[in-house]
Amino acid sequence: MRELSLHILDVVQNSLGAKASVIEINIEENIKKDLLIIEIKDNGSGMDEKMTKKVMDPFFTTRTTRKVGLGIPLFVHAAKSCGGDFKIQSEKGKGTAIEASFVLSHIDRAPIGSMADTMVSLVAMRPDVDFVYRHCVGDQVFILDTQEIKKTLQEVPLNNPMVLDWIKRFIEDNLKEINGGA
Amino acid sequence: MPVIKSMEELEKIRKQAKDMINLRVDNETKTRIVVGMGTCGIAAGARPVMLAILDELKKRNITNVIVTETGCIGLCQYEPLVDVIQPDHPKVTYVNMNPEKAREIVVKHIINNQVVDEYVVPNI
Ligand SMILES: Nc1ncnc2c1ncn2[C@@H]1O[C@H](COP(=O)(O)OP(=O)(O)OP(=O)(O)O)[C@@H](O)[C@H]1O
Numbered sequence: 001m002r003e004l005s006l007h008i009l010d011v012v013q014n015s016l017g018a019k020a021s022v023i024e025i026n027i028e029e030n031i032k033k034d035l036l037i038i039e040i041k042d043n044g045s046g047m048d049e050k051m052t053k054k055v056m057d058p059f060f061t062t063r064t065t066r067k068v069g070l071g072i073p074l075f076v077h078a079a080k081s082c083g084g085d086f087k088i089q090s091e092k093g094k095g096t097a098i099e100a101s102f103v104l105s106h107i108d109r110a111p112i113g114s115m116a117d118t119m120v121s122l123v124a125m126r127p128d129v130d131f132v133y134r135h136c137v138g139d140q141v142f143i144l145d146t147q148e149i150k151k152t153l154q155e156v157p158l159n160n161p162m163v164l165d166w167i168k169r170f171i172e173d174n175l176k177e178i179n180g181g182a
Numbered sequence: 183m184p185v186i187k188s189m190e191e192l193e194k195i196r197k198q199a200k201d202m203i204n205l206r207v208d209n210e211t212k213t214r215i216v217v218g219m220g221t222c223g224i225a226a227g228a229r230p231v232m233l234a235i236l237d238e239l240k241k242r243n244i245t246n247v248i249v250t251e252t253g254c255i256g257l258c259q260y261e262p263l264v265d266v267i268q269p270d271h272p273k274v275t276y277v278n279m280n281p282e283k284a285r286e287i288v289v290k291h292i293i294n295n296q297v298v299d300e301y302v303v304p305n306i
Pocket residue numbers: 014015018042044045046047055060061062063068069070071072073095096220221222254
């Protein structure tokens with residue numbers, strides 16, 4: 001995939017498939033350590049130990065429509081080919097956490113791409129799910145928490161087109177801000 | 183701080199959007215547009231397709247349509263896939279979508295009630 005934000009959309013799709021109601025997305029750009037860390041946590045149905053071990057194998061999937069599961073192996077490959085690492089932790093009935101790391105300056109590292117587009121797509125498709133997106137660049141932090149937005153909106157649905165436009169701009173403006181306002 | 187300004191703006195949006203709510207229809211009677219969001223779908227361009235559909239619906243002021251996602255349905259070679267499900271009509275599956283074709287489907291199928299045959303899944 002051309003953007004890491006597309007891998008994020010894809011992996012969050014697994015969380016939605018596992019019936020998660022709260023999904024956390026953390027992105028940390030650590031310039032000093034030259035490290036990019038992407039973490040996705042959900043409170044979905046989780047996996048037992050045996051299954052957790054298998055998910056990095058492309059020939060494992062619980063789907064019935066296709067024989068291979070591609071989402072996680074592709075993300076693992078993206079991380080490992082950029083001097084990074086990949087970890088997955090899961091507990092049946094509790095949820096799943098995955099963490100992919102990348103050498104920030106690695107020449108093969110795909111750009112993060114549009115997190116605004118990924119978040120708007122997710123919120124539009126699943127306004128019922130709570131998303132917490134946290135993005136750090138150095139010591140600057142930005143948080144988008146749909147639970148907070150829902151509180152402000154009251155009876156207005158999160159997937160209202162005007163609200164989606166606001167979310168897109170809110171993310172884009174804040175990412176610019178934490179990247180030094182460039 | 184731009185952050186604070188944005189939150190104030192959200193409050194304004196809430197007041198505007200509140201007036202639209204009364205016009206909402208029951209979920210069961212709504213048309214559903216379902217975008218395939220499995221790995222192949224996303225890799226083939228499902229995200230821009232989804233965003234184009236949302237944008238076209240907004241531009242044309244269509245509020246009685248639900249846009250949602252589904253996982254892999256086993257037609258990966260035809261991704262991006264878009265289903266249009268209207269109450270009392272058989273489901274229509276559109277294949278090899280891109281943002282332009284998806285906008286065309288909103289106009290022709292959703293607004294003018296005409297299935298766009300040339301984009302429908304071939305017999306398999
Ligand atoms: N967050 C999660 N919670 C519970 N189970 C998960 C989670 N992520 C992955 N899995 C399990 O691991 C399997 C493999 O995931 P992976 O994303 O690699 O492939 P897939 O989702 O099956 O197919 P694809 O991503 O190619 O459309 C899934 O079928 C699912 O059973």
